[in-house]
Amino acid sequence: MPDCARCSLFQLESENEGCLHLNRPGGLELTNTALASCKLPASASVLDAACGAGATLQSLRDQGYGAIGIDLSMEMLRKCALLTTTQAHCNQVPLPSLSQDAVLMECALSLSNEMVSALTEFYRLLRPGGWLVVTDIYIRELHDPQAMDCLTGSSCLSGAKTEVEIRSKIEGAGFSIRNWQDQTLVFKQWLARMVFKLGSLDAFYRQLSACETGSQALANTLGNKIKLGYYWLSAQKTG
Amino acid sequence: MSDSSLDSLKSQWTCGKCGAPLEVASVNVSYLGSGYPVDMLVCKNCKRPLVPAELALGKMLEVEKLMEDK
Numbered sequence: 001m002p003d004c005a006r007c008s009l010f011q012l013e014s015e016n017e018g019c020l021h022l023n024r025p026g027g028l029e030l031t032n033t034a035l036a037s038c039k040l041p042a043s044a045s046v047l048d049a050a051c052g053a054g055a056t057l058q059s060l061r062d063q064g065y066g067a068i069g070i071d072l073s074m075e076m077l078r079k080c081a082l083l084t085t086t087q088a089h090c091n092q093v094p095l096p097s098l099s100q101d102a103v104l105m106e107c108a109l110s111l112s113n114e115m116v117s118a119l120t121e122f123y124r125l126l127r128p129g130g131w132l133v134v135t136d137i138y139i140r141e142l143h144d145p146q147a148m149d150c151l152t153g154s155s156c157l158s159g160a161k162t163e164v165e166i167r168s169k170i171e172g173a174g175f176s177i178r179n180w181q182d183q184t185l186v187f188k189q190w191l192a193r194m195v196f197k198l199g200s201l202d203a204f205y206r207q208l209s210a211c212e213t214g215s216q217a218l219a220n221t222l223g224n225k226i227k228l229g230y231y232w233l234s235a236q237k238t239g
Numbered sequence: 240m241s242d243s244s245l246d247s248l249k250s251q252w253t254c255g256k257c258g259a260p261l262e263v264a265s266v267n268v269s270y271l272g273s274g275y276p277v278d279m280l281v282c283k284n285c286k287r288p289l290v291p292a293e294l295a296l297g298k299m300l301e302v303e304k305l306m307e308d309k
Contacts, residue, residue, distance in 0.1 A: 189273040192302040196268075196275045201301055227308065 024107045025190040025230050026183055028059050030135055031106060034232040037179045038131040040065070044101035047125060049090050049118070050108035054080030060104075068095070091117035097124050102131040109136045109166075110159040119173035126237045132175055133234050138163055140184060140229030147225035150217050156208055157218075160228065175235035187230030245280060252289055254282035261289060268299070271306050 026033075040046070044065050048057045051069030053076050060067035061083065070088040071077055077085050088094055090105075091114050103122040112118050122132055139162045142148075151157040161169075167177060194204045202219055209215040222228065245263050252261050261280040266288050268277045277298075280289040290299075303309070 188306050191305055192270075192273060193275055195298050195301050195305065196277055200298065201305065 026186045034133045037234045046102045047100045049105045052076050054083050057083050091121045098127050100125045104133045106135045109134050123174045130237045135232040138229050141227035144225040147221045150221040176238045177235045179234045181232050184229040257284050259284040
């Protein structure tokens with residue numbers, strides 16, 4: 001379960017620009033596109049898992065949804081003072097079974113080192129026919145499987161998986177994937193913004209990696225051996 | 240480029256078209272349909288920007304490679 005405040009990318013954005021998770025690839029526009037694919041009823045109950053500073057949560061409330069957020073970080077939850085939130089782990093959410101119409105997880109599923117148990121918990125929370133909505137990075141091209149080891153030193157990329165692996169885990173948890181949309185162009189545009197903001201991709205990799213050698217290895221890996229992409233998906237609880 | 244290097248460049252250049260001095264301004268640089276605000280030197284009169292080699296061969300080249308999967 002990710003803790004937004006510990007994410008190495010979190011400090012990239014200043015207070016004036018808002019939290020990185022508001023400025024994540026695609027922003028709220030992508031969130032709303034993914035949610036629209038579910039055609040939720042007007043007052044649907046939506047859980048924002050790993051809600052961070054609450055940007056999406058506020059948007060959900062503004063749209064009339066009964067939105068609740070969870071996050072591990074109290075630092076983040078303090079920024080959501082006027083919203084309904086609680087500190088909780090994704091695989092142990094203090095809400096009744098069959099209580100949610102949708103569960104939303106943005107830029108966080110790949111951070112979870114217990115993805116299967118989180119998906120199992122989301123399945124428990126959702127009503128029959130309820131929706132799981134995910135936006136996240138994924139491994140678009142893998143030219144050297146050994147290079148996966150290089151991602152483990154990076155907090156934000158360590159859990160990145162291929163589309164096949166992601167589909168398998170979500171469907172294995174009892175969901176049917178109704179939509180999968182590649183958003184790699186949006187991700188590249190976001191990275192390009194980081195290049196202009198920080199000066200270079202290397203500077204960005206230094207943010208992601210704990211040490212200089214780690215950032216050099218990461219640059220080499222992401223330049224030649226692994227191509228990252230971005231997606232949103234919506235999946236329905238079946239069975 | 241840093242603000243200080245832009246300031247030092249400012250005194251070295253005038254606009255080739257109208258001869259007016261340059262000033263630091265935010266310019267929207269676009270590539271493949273995406274725009275990015277970048278501080279650059281622009282002419283005070285005709286607003287033509289000066290693109291330094293450091294920017295063209297640095298951030299701009301890196302973004303081009305990124306966008307085109309090079």
